[in-house]
Amino acid sequence: MIRINYDALSFDEEDEMKFPREDIQDFDRVVERAVSRRGFLGGALAFGSGAAVMGTGLFNGSSAMAQQASRFAFDQLAPQTDGTVHVPDGYKWDVLVRWGDPLFSDAPAFDSATGIPTAGSDRVFGENTDGMELFNLRGTELLVVNSEYVNAGINLPSGQEGKPDSADDVIRLQNFQGVTVMEVAEDDSGWNVVVDSPYNRRIHHRTPMQIDGPAAGHDLLKTAADPAGTQSLGTFNNCGSGRTPWGTYLTCEENFNGYFGTTAELSLDEVHANGFKRYGVSTKVDPGRYNYHGFDERFDISKNPNEPHRAGYIVEIDPWDPEGTPVKHTALGRFKHENAAYALAPNGQVVVYMGDDERGEYMYKWVSRDVYVPGGQTSTLLSEGQLHVAKFNDDGTGVWLALTPEDTGMTEAEIAIFTRMAGTAVSATTMDRPEWIAVNPTAVEGYCCLTNNSRRGALDDDGNVRTNAAGEPMVPNAPNPREVNRYGQIVRWRPHNDDHAASTFDWDLYVMAGNPDVHSEGPYAGTANINAGNMFNSPDGMQFDTTGLLWIQTDGDDDNEGDFLGMGNNQMLAGDPVTGEIRRFLTGPNGSEVTGLTWSADKRTMFVGIQHPGGTFPDGEGSLPRSSIVVVKRNDNALVG
Numbered sequence: 001m002i003r004i005n006y007d008a009l010s011f012d013e014e015d016e017m018k019f020p021r022e023d024i025q026d027f028d029r030v031v032e033r034a035v036s037r038r039g040f041l042g043g044a045l046a047f048g049s050g051a052a053v054m055g056t057g058l059f060n061g062s063s064a065m066a067q068q069a070s071r072f073a074f075d076q077l078a079p080q081t082d083g084t085v086h087v088p089d090g091y092k093w094d095v096l097v098r099w100g101d102p103l104f105s106d107a108p109a110f111d112s113a114t115g116i117p118t119a120g121s122d123r124v125f126g127e128n129t130d131g132m133e134l135f136n137l138r139g140t141e142l143l144v145v146n147s148e149y150v151n152a153g154i155n156l157p158s159g160q161e162g163k164p165d166s167a168d169d170v171i172r173l174q175n176f177q178g179v180t181v182m183e184v185a186e187d188d189s190g191w192n193v194v195v196d197s198p199y200n201r202r203i204h205h206r207t208p209m210q211i212d213g214p215a216a217g218h219d220l221l222k223t224a225a226d227p228a229g230t231q232s233l234g235t236f237n238n239c240g241s242g243r244t245p246w247g248t249y250l251t252c253e254e255n256f257n258g259y260f261g262t263t264a265e266l267s268l269d270e271v272h273a274n275g276f277k278r279y280g281v282s283t284k285v286d287p288g289r290y291n292y293h294g295f296d297e298r299f300d301i302s303k304n305p306n307e308p309h310r311a312g313y314i315v316e317i318d319p320w321d322p323e324g325t326p327v328k329h330t331a332l333g334r335f336k337h338e339n340a341a342y343a344l345a346p347n348g349q350v351v352v353y354m355g356d357d358e359r360g361e362y363m364y365k366w367v368s369r370d371v372y373v374p375g376g377q378t379s380t381l382l383s384e385g386q387l388h389v390a391k392f393n394d395d396g397t398g399v400w401l402a403l404t405p406e407d408t409g410m411t412e413a414e415i416a417i418f419t420r421m422a423g424t425a426v427s428a429t430t431m432d433r434p435e436w437i438a439v440n441p442t443a444v445e446g447y448c449c450l451t452n453n454s455r456r457g458a459l460d461d462d463g464n465v466r467t468n469a470a471g472e473p474m475v476p477n478a479p480n481p482r483e484v485n486r487y488g489q490i491v492r493w494r495p496h497n498d499d500h501a502a503s504t505f506d507w508d509l510y511v512m513a514g515n516p517d518v519h520s521e522g523p524y525a526g527t528a529n530i531n532a533g534n535m536f537n538s539p540d541g542m543q544f545d546t547t548g549l550l551w552i553q554t555d556g557d558d559d560n561e562g563d564f565l566g567m568g569n570n571q572m573l574a575g576d577p578v579t580g581e582i583r584r585f586l587t588g589p590n591g592s593e594v595t596g597l598t599w600s601a602d603k604r605t606m607f608v609g610i611q612h613p614g615g616t617f618p619d620g621e622g623s624l625p626r627s628s629i630v631v632v633k634r635n636d637n638a639l640v641g
Helices: 011-018 026-038 167-176 270-279 412-417 419-425
Strands: 091-098 129-137 140-147 178-187 190-193 201-203 208-212 231-233 238-243 249-253 314-317 327-329 337-344 349-356 363-371 385-392 397-402 434-439 446-450 489-495 504-512 539-544 550-554 571-575 582-587 593-599 606-611 628-634
Touching (some): 091 190, 129 628, 140 238, 140 249, 178 249, 270 419, 349 434, 385 419, 412 419, 539 593, 571 593
Parallel strands (some): 129 238, 129 593, 238 337, 434 539
Antiparallel strands (some): 091 628, 129 140, 140 178, 178 190, 208 231, 249 314, 249 337, 363 385, 397 504, 489 504, 539 550, 550 571, 593 606
């Protein structure tokens, strides 16, 4: 058997290996038709000449806005290729917390060569940070941070090649993932974690969870350990995050499928077989990325075939209740949740936007049945309402299609468990890896990162351009006008009547990343708001600050060669939605993804996540690389967001 180095594979590459998707997606065809019909791009792919790319025509009706003075308070940072963090002149950064740092005084010490032992591995800050939010109550500030996954190659003894060989190893990996709740405070020495705070907590792969919504109690969620199908253990592959207006944290389960496997050949009924295929759960006897199933029967689908149905949800956590049980909200759907961006409709209904981070999947929207009233009852707001999926039309409009039993032919519980199938049943628009979604606090509009699609235009073994299921060759199109879309783009929409609960919207493109140094013109150069100074690829994380600036974080190729020459390491940029201007603000160490962003209550500090850094960041020579949260401030302590 060929041994696969899963640590070297991205989750997207792993899923492509196990379950290849169609090569042409509906969204590609939609925008290709839209460009042809509406003439967004003048001439031969003259990017940036029309409303679709700069936001100065379709929504605003005038190109004069592009002439406004810059709102940025910093000079653009040059690209970097070294092993540390960089910020512009006038700013400074420091490390707040690293994987393995103690949350409690009885936590084991981090060993620079071997990391953290299993005993006490749930008493330290987790690995591979991702989405995060800060909560403030009467001056006490809690930072809640996701730990998406582990690099098993550095978490386990080197001789094991990143594979557990005991239940003890599995527990260690389970403890490093999930969510960290920790109190943070600033004093004359800077920002620090408040060790032994009563609010400090680790939520991991064995933490008890409550299941609510239409799937709770369904037969497909029942197991021998939970015959009622209403309680589960653990939250998995916690990627992006969100918050609610009533002060709770939303953590999003993304690539949960990789934790499950089988130790025996399977004989599956049609429901399980189709579900495993659509969600990428491996049915081959193989250790996979983690080999949990080799030592923990809960993850062995030959013994517990319903267990994967209990993962892939949005989980609500009350950061102020260290004894509280997190709640998995099945009403918000089961798929590879990237993040959760909320908005309030004019009448007080709660709206949550969500992306399913896999090529060929969909964008979703939840609208609560009841309205949010500050200080009022909130228990139904994420469990009673309507889930929708997006359909983009080629005339620049779109509609949110309600996922109802009448429209899908599925029960409410089936829609919650097999949400991807429900989206297909109503002919939703397939998308190129919809990742973070952000809602503008100063305008009624939303943005979604479509991070990349490296297979577009790829050749098959016979040298022919790959085709979709209908045998159609994949060709360049407007949102991805290059044969291999390694750069990505950001789509934007504005709901009709300035109401996020509305079922219809207008849409355009805010930016298409590219490299004008390597490609002086044409589709690979990107849109007009991309230039030699601000190039980037694979937009992934995204947050708005309170002033309406859009902060964009990347998770792409940082080899600084070929199509990516001059881009440097992954980075964080700021974008102005009105003018289209984008500037680079921060670069991470080589090998890292920059992901997760939030601000202190006084808006004088940014908290930024550095995931899976290469080299020996941040401790230097002789140390294991450690994912970290860094703080960024202005030298004059003025506002940064």
